[in-house]
Amino acid sequence: xxxxxxxxxxxxxxxxxxxxxxxxxxxxxxxxxxxxxxxxxxxxxxxxxxxxxxxxxxxxxxxxxxxxxxxxxxxxxxxxxxxxxxxxxxxxxxxxxxxxxxxxxxxxxxxxxxxxxxxxxxxxxxxxxxxxxxxxxxxxxxxxxxxxxxxxxxxxxxxxxxxxxxxxxxxxxxxxxxxxxxxxxxxxxxxxxxxxxxxxxxxxxxxxxxxxxxxxxxxxxxxxxxxxxxxxxxxxxxxxxxxxxxxxxxxxxxxxxxxxxxxxx
Ligand code: DGL
Numbered sequence: 001x002x003x004x005x006x007x008x009x010x011x012x013x014x015x016x017x018x019x020x021x022x023x024x025x026x027x028x029x030x031x032x033x034x035x036x037x038x039x040x041x042x043x044x045x046x047x048x049x050x051x052x053x054x055x056x057x058x059x060x061x062x063x064x065x066x067x068x069x070x071x072x073x074x075x076x077x078x079x080x081x082x083x084x085x086x087x088x089x090x091x092x093x094x095x096x097x098x099x100x101x102x103x104x105x106x107x108x109x110x111x112x113x114x115x116x117x118x119x120x121x122x123x124x125x126x127x128x129x130x131x132x133x134x135x136x137x138x139x140x141x142x143x144x145x146x147x148x149x150x151x152x153x154x155x156x157x158x159x160x161x162x163x164x165x166x167x168x169x170x171x172x173x174x175x176x177x178x179x180x181x182x183x184x185x186x187x188x189x190x191x192x193x194x195x196x197x198x199x200x201x202x203x204x205x206x207x208x209x210x211x212x213x214x215x216x217x218x219x220x221x222x223x224x225x226x227x228x229x230x231x232x233x234x235x236x237x238x239x240x241x242x243x244x245x246x247x248x249x250x251x252x253x254x255x256x257x258x259x260x261x262x263x264x265x
Contacts, residue, residue, distance in 0.1 A: 002067065002068075002069040002092070002224065003069070003224070004069075004219075004223075004224050004225055004226040004227050004228070005032065005226055005228050006032070006067050006068060006069035006224075007031070007032035007033055007034045007066060007067070007068050007069065007233065007235070008024065008028075008031050008032070008033050008034070008068060008069065008070055008072060008215065008219075009033075009034050009036065009060075009063030009064075009066060009068030009070065009071045009072070010024070010033060010034070010035050010036070010071075010072045010074050011035075011036040011037070011038070011056070011059040011060070011062075011063060011071070011072075011073060011074065011075065011078070012035075012036075012037050012038070012074040012075040012078075012186055013037070013038050013039075013041065013042045013043060013044035013045070013055075013075045013077065013078070013186075014037045014038065014039045014042035014043070014186075014238075014242070015037050015039065015154075015238075015242060015245070015248045015249065015252055016074070016075070016150070016153070016154075016185070016186030016187040016252060017035070017037060017074030017075060017186050017252075018035065018037075018248075018249060018252035018253040019074075019186055019187075019189050019190070019208045019252050019253075020072060020074035020097070020186065020208045020211055020212070021033060021035055021074070021253065022208070022252070022253050022254065023206075023208045023209050023211070023212035024072070024211075024212045024215055026212065027212050027213065027216055028212070028215065028216055028219070028225075028226075029232070030226050030227075030228075030229070030232055031219075031226050031232055032226065032232050032233045032234070033232070033233075033234050033235070034063060034066045034068055034235045034237070035234070035235070035236045035237070035260075036059055036062055036063055036237045036238075037236075037237070037238045037239075037242070037260070038055060038059055038238075038239050038265070039238040039239055039240045039241075039242045040238075040239035040240035041055055041239065043119070043150060044075060044077040044078060044119070044121065045077050045118075045119025045120055045121050045122065045147065045150065045185070046119070046120055046121060046147070047077075047121060048121075049081045049082075049121075049125070052077060052078055052081045052082050052121065053081065053082045053085050055078075056073065056075075056078040056081075056082035056085075056086060057082070057085070057086065057089070058265040059078075059265060060086055060090055060092075060094070061265070062237070062263065062265045064090070064092065066235070068092065069092070069093075069219075069222075069224045070092055070093040070094070070095065070215070070218055070219065070222075070224065071086070071090070071092055071093070071094045071095070072095050072211060072215055073086070073094065073095065073096045073097065074097060074186055074208070074211075075097075075186060076097055076098065076118050076119065076122045076184050076185050076186060076207065077118070077119050077121045077122050077185075078096075079096030079097045079098045079127070080098060080118075080121065080122045080125040080127035080128070081121060081122075081125050081127070083096040083098070093218050093222060095211065095214055095215060095218055096211075097184075097207040097208070097210075097211045098127055098128060098131055098184075098207070099131060099214075100207055100210035100211040100213070100214045101128075101182045101183075101184065101205050101206075101207035101210050101211075102128060102131045102132050102135065102182070103135070103210070104205045104210045105132065105180045105182050105205045106132060106135045106136055106139065108180055108203050108205070109139065109178075109179055109180040109203075110179060111178070111179040112136065112138055112139045112140065113139070113140045113142070113177055113178040113179060113180075114132060114139055114140075114141055114142070114178055114179075114180045114181070114182065115141075115142040115143070115144065115171075115174045115177070115178040115180070115181045115182070115202075116128040116129070116132075116141060116142070116143050116144075116181070116182040116184045117143075117144050117145070117146045117149075117170070117171075117181065117182070117183065117184055117185070117188065118143075118145065118146070118184035118185045118188075119145060119147060119150070119185055120145040120147055122145075122184055122185065123143045123144065123145040123184075124145070126143075128141070128143065128182060128184055129141045129143055142173070142174050142177060142178055144170055144171070144173070144174060146166075146170040146171075146185075146188075148166050148170075149166070149170075149185065149187060149188055149191055150185065150187045152166060152191065153187035153188070153190040153191055153251070154187070154248065154251075156247065156251050158190055158191060158193065158194060159193070159194055163191065163194045164194060164197075164198070167191070167194050167195055167198045168198060171195065171198055171199060174199070175198065175199055178199075178202060179201075179202060179203060180202065180203045180205060181195070181199060181202050181203070181204050181205065182205045182207065183195075183204060183205065183206055183207060184207060186208070186252075189206050189208055190251060190252065192204055192206070234257065234258075235261075236257055236258065236259075236260035236261070237260055237261050237262075237263045238260045238261075238262055238263070239262065239263065239264065239265060240262065241262055242260075245259065245260060246259075
């Protein structure tokens, strides 16, 4: 039986999911957290549905060994392609990032024109498009895969000519057409300023923020909020020694973390 002092489990294909951890820490500072990044098999964004379901299942099994009380699927690609499967096979609450971002976008879009950007697999799965239209069929959805945003964010490249050219290349077909944009990938919040500067006045939905609120709601509903006052434990696991882990942690989490442990799943 899990209780409040058990950790929240978060997994991602790599370190981008630290953007989700960061938002969860902000609104649930007392929670113990186990973060798992599947750095050996990154990127998920160009892989098949079968591969993503297999990897995601293994990731949840690893987190369950750490006795997590719920699982947050920080990866948009896993949330798009594996969430239904994970929910059907595991008893622990499993939360993905898609619905949280979609609900916010549908709520704020006055023009009923929403853009969503993500990896090739996320956009190809149609998950965002379907969920938006399930809430409101009159909304026009512009979906665009932006694969080069991931390496830019990982390089810590957030401004300058390469970034603005890449932003323009991907988003010129969207500019002027929408009032809301969903950042449908763990890495994209890092490029938020560059994207906002190009899509002037467009409301940016950061799924990481939205999912943090939902995490809190799920813990409250299941009476799983951590009520102990001990200093919260943060554990980090990866499947391959990520190059420049400390640099990446600073980019995505904006603080230093202990070195992660390398594990096999
Ligand atoms: N974490 C992935 C996502 O949010 C991006 C990186 C990858 O392709 O694995 O879709």
